[in-house]
Amino acid sequence: MIELEGTVERITYYNEENGFGVVKLEVKDEDDLVTAVGYFHSLEAGEVLKLKGNWTMHKDYGYQFKVDYYETIMPATTRGIENYLASGVIRGIGPVTAKKIVEMFGDKSLEVLANTPEKLLKIPGIGKKKLETIVESYSQQQETREIMLFLQQYGVGPGIAVKIYKKYKDEAIQILKENPYRLADEVYGIGFKTADRIAQSMGVERDSLDRLCAGLKYTLYKAADEGHVCLPVQELLYKASQLLSVEKELLEQGLLALEEKTDIVVERTWGREDVYLAAFHYSENAVARRLFLLAAMVDKPLEISDEDIDKIEKNCNIKLAKGQREALEKAANHGVLVITGGPGTGKTTTIQSLLEFFKSHDLKVALAAPTGRAAKRMVEATGMEAKTIHRLLEYNAFEEGSMAFGKDHNNPLDEDVIIIDEVSMVDIILMHHLLSAVRLGARLILVGDKDQLPSVGPGSVLREIIESERLPVVVLDEIFRQAQESMIVVNAHRINKGYFPYLNVKDKDFFFEQVLLPEDIHKTILDLVGIRLPQYQNFDPIDDIQVLTPMKKGLLGVYNLNESLQALLNPPSPDKKELHFRSHIFREGDKVMQIKNNYEKEVFNGDLGRITKIDDEDQVIVTFADAWQEREVIYQAQEMEELSLSYAISVHKSQGSEFPAVIMPITTQHYVMLQRNLLYTAVTRAKKLLVLVGSKQALTIAIQNNKSLHRYGHLRDRIVEEFSQALNF
Numbered sequence: 001m002i003e004l005e006g007t008v009e010r011i012t013y014y015n016e017e018n019g020f021g022v023v024k025l026e027v028k029d030e031d032d033l034v035t036a037v038g039y040f041h042s043l044e045a046g047e048v049l050k051l052k053g054n055w056t057m058h059k060d061y062g063y064q065f066k067v068d069y070y071e072t073i074m075p076a077t078t079r080g081i082e083n084y085l086a087s088g089v090i091r092g093i094g095p096v097t098a099k100k101i102v103e104m105f106g107d108k109s110l111e112v113l114a115n116t117p118e119k120l121l122k123i124p125g126i127g128k129k130k131l132e133t134i135v136e137s138y139s140q141q142q143e144t145r146e147i148m149l150f151l152q153q154y155g156v157g158p159g160i161a162v163k164i165y166k167k168y169k170d171e172a173i174q175i176l177k178e179n180p181y182r183l184a185d186e187v188y189g190i191g192f193k194t195a196d197r198i199a200q201s202m203g204v205e206r207d208s209l210d211r212l213c214a215g216l217k218y219t220l221y222k223a224a225d226e227g228h229v230c231l232p233v234q235e236l237l238y239k240a241s242q243l244l245s246v247e248k249e250l251l252e253q254g255l256l257a258l259e260e261k262t263d264i265v266v267e268r269t270w271g272r273e274d275v276y277l278a279a280f281h282y283s284e285n286a287v288a289r290r291l292f293l294l295a296a297m298v299d300k301p302l303e304i305s306d307e308d309i310d311k312i313e314k315n316c317n318i319k320l321a322k323g324q325r326e327a328l329e330k331a332a333n334h335g336v337l338v339i340t341g342g343p344g345t346g347k348t349t350t351i352q353s354l355l356e357f358f359k360s361h362d363l364k365v366a367l368a369a370p371t372g373r374a375a376k377r378m379v380e381a382t383g384m385e386a387k388t389i390h391r392l393l394e395y396n397a398f399e400e401g402s403m404a405f406g407k408d409h410n411n412p413l414d415e416d417v418i419i420i421d422e423v424s425m426v427d428i429i430l431m432h433h434l435l436s437a438v439r440l441g442a443r444l445i446l447v448g449d450k451d452q453l454p455s456v457g458p459g460s461v462l463r464e465i466i467e468s469e470r471l472p473v474v475v476l477d478e479i480f481r482q483a484q485e486s487m488i489v490v491n492a493h494r495i496n497k498g499y500f501p502y503l504n505v506k507d508k509d510f511f512f513e514q515v516l517l518p519e520d521i522h523k524t525i526l527d528l529v530g531i532r533l534p535q536y537q538n539f540d541p542i543d544d545i546q547v548l549t550p551m552k553k554g555l556l557g558v559y560n561l562n563e564s565l566q567a568l569l570n571p572p573s574p575d576k577k578e579l580h581f582r583s584h585i586f587r588e589g590d591k592v593m594q595i596k597n598n599y600e601k602e603v604f605n606g607d608l609g610r611i612t613k614i615d616d617e618d619q620v621i622v623t624f625a626d627a628w629q630e631r632e633v634i635y636q637a638q639e640m641e642e643l644s645l646s647y648a649i650s651v652h653k654s655q656g657s658e659f660p661a662v663i664m665p666i667t668t669q670h671y672v673m674l675q676r677n678l679l680y681t682a683v684t685r686a687k688k689l690l691v692l693v694g695s696k697q698a699l700t701i702a703i704q705n706n707k708s709l710h711r712y713g714h715l716r717d718r719i720v721e722e723f724s725q726a727l728n729f
Contacts, residue, residue, distance in 0.1 A: 014582035038067025046083030092133035094617030154201035181214035192218030212254030215244040229713035230274040283432035288718035290435035298335030341476030344483025363416035370425040374656035403599040412439035423448035427457025468719035546659035547648035550673035565647035577614040581640040593646035662686035666694035674702040
């Protein structure tokens with residue numbers, strides 16, 4: 001093998017899923033930058049790497065150094081030290097401060113950091129508080145150096161090493177040697193694949209019981225990511241055997257071991273053998289039980305007369321439809337009520353009338369929704385405070401990324417009525433926590449559209465509650481006259497019933513552009529966003545127009561459309577600062593989305609914001625709109641993995657949102673995602689204007705495909721069982 005040592009000048013490409021990267025290195029005695037390709041982990045510009053590998057010739061890109069093994073070493077030159085400090089690897093030091101440190105201390109800068117950090121106070125901009133941050137971060141790096149060196153021989157970078165050290169401290173190496181698969185269970189942000197890579201590098205046998213157990217749990221977690229609460233045992237064994245490259249028979253030992261440890265529950269009921277992660281099994285049981293108890297133990301029925309309804313109509317200045325009157329009557333007499341309906345059927349008006357009714361009985365009401373955007377819409381519609389479900393339940397964040405709720409069955413919510421909107425977005429785990437916090441005797445009203453896409457998390461909670469036929473359900477199916485004026489509303493209902501929509505009706509709000517080639521669809525979308533829609537109705541191309549797409553990858557996927565739209569709407573400019581994070585560029589003014597829950601920062605998967613500032617220390621300030629106000633959230637450079645550009649977002653991520661104008665490509669390239677409920681969800685996100693760009697063939701396929709992906713779970717069966725047992729008793 002050949003050895004090279006060089007400083008990372010820039011990261012040309014980086015795949016966050018598998019760590020594959022293309023890196024430009026400055027190497028001593030080489031006139032040009034060297035291109036190195038291989039698998040890197042937690043890589044940062046400015047790091048000094050010692051590489052082992054061989055030269056290869058790429059037919060398009062010329063000579064490249066193929067990396068088989070690498071380790072990070074401390075830089076020795078002033079330029080290397082400055083690049084290292086500027087990389088963001090030490091909290092509190094960005095490019096500007098790094099330059100000042102090196103200008104003052106030269107090649108002794110790292111020595112000063114290690115031994116006499118108080119000297120940094122001489123540098124303008126470094127005060128006592130900032131010095132504490134720098135010293136703590138650098139000290140932590142030194143403490144993790146041993147574990148970093150240990151892990152580097154297994155291809156694991158410093159970012160993961162820090163997480164492992166935080167969890168296990170001095171016992172880290174010993175624990176890794178005993179069972180590296182503990183990382184997947186116990187260290188936030190480290191999954192099975194990383195743990196397996198370390199274990200395989202350490203020589204752990206492919207058929208070891210620890211590996212079999214970890215692989216089975218990982219398969220169940222992956223299934224949960226796809227919406228399943230459980231998996232049939234044979235499907236689980238097949239998928240895990242594919243993942244681990246072992247025989248299915250071996251995995252049965254792993255199942256027994258996990259069942260014995262109570263990590264999983266094997267349910268042998270309803271004519272099938274299903275495997276649950278223990279938390280999902282508990283949640284599904286608890287949701288069914290709690291729904292029964294809330295339905296059975298409501299404080300007392302409330303009187304509601306025709307005079308009461310007349311008074312509500314007068315006070316709210318509305319005329320209630322038959323379904324809305326039914327909702328009022330059932331809310332008065334039941335502990336749990338489900339209200340479902342499509343766009344334009346008066347769900348919001350129904351909530352307003354319910355608030356008026358409960359107010360007349362001096363009952364305290366709480367309003368909540370799964371996302372900040374949905375809660376904000378409740379505020380705008382009712383003029384009353386609304387919270388996200390997490391805030392309603394008073395969540396508390398912990399440093400390792402987990403959280404707990406302050407409100408639960410021991411400390412329930414004190415409101416008499418809880419009204420939750422957009423319930424189709426609520427998964428089985430969140431529903432369990434919500435129901436646990438509703439006191440027995442209080443009323444629970446669940447409002448949502450059963451025909452939208454189900455939650456991103458596991459379960460089809462709203463749909464299964466309705467299908468159980470054990471709880472009162474009001475279906476709002478009358479489209480109000482004002483809503484009938486909107487082709488978006490009319491066509492959403494047509495699509496939902498399997499009918500082809502009315503296209504391009506003059507002076508309406510639903511348009512279709514027949515464009516066949518993906519390259520032409522891409523060009524049309526850019527033209528619509530950048531020129532045509534802003535000219536047509538004065539839409540702001542960033543604030544008002546949202547591109548939705550069914551897929552993440554490909555020419556018309558989220559990733560590529562975001563790059564194109566960023567270049568169009570927020571191009572590079574001397575007066576706009578940028579941050580390069582791996583292969584991504586974030587720029588002041590960019591529209592971004594939070595892509596994972598961060599309980600500490602109080603931002604959640606799907607929250608949309610704008611980058612308002614990138615400071616000299618590469619801190620990124622993002623402004624998010626909460627239900628009541630805008631607020632700024634600060635991200636360090638190394639936290640940018642939590643954000644993505646959001647000029648284009650997936651239809652799944654758009655749930656709970658409304659946008660003035662929506663553009664969506666619809667093409668047979670997206671065949672696997674052409675489903676009726678996905679198209680219906682996308683259409684119902686548009687408030688004033690919708691434009692579909694693609695082929696009528698693809699539109700027809702989506703409308704005809706009413707077979708939404710089946711999700712494994714037994715909530716419906718459990719609800720039926722709970723009520724049946726009560727009747728038999």
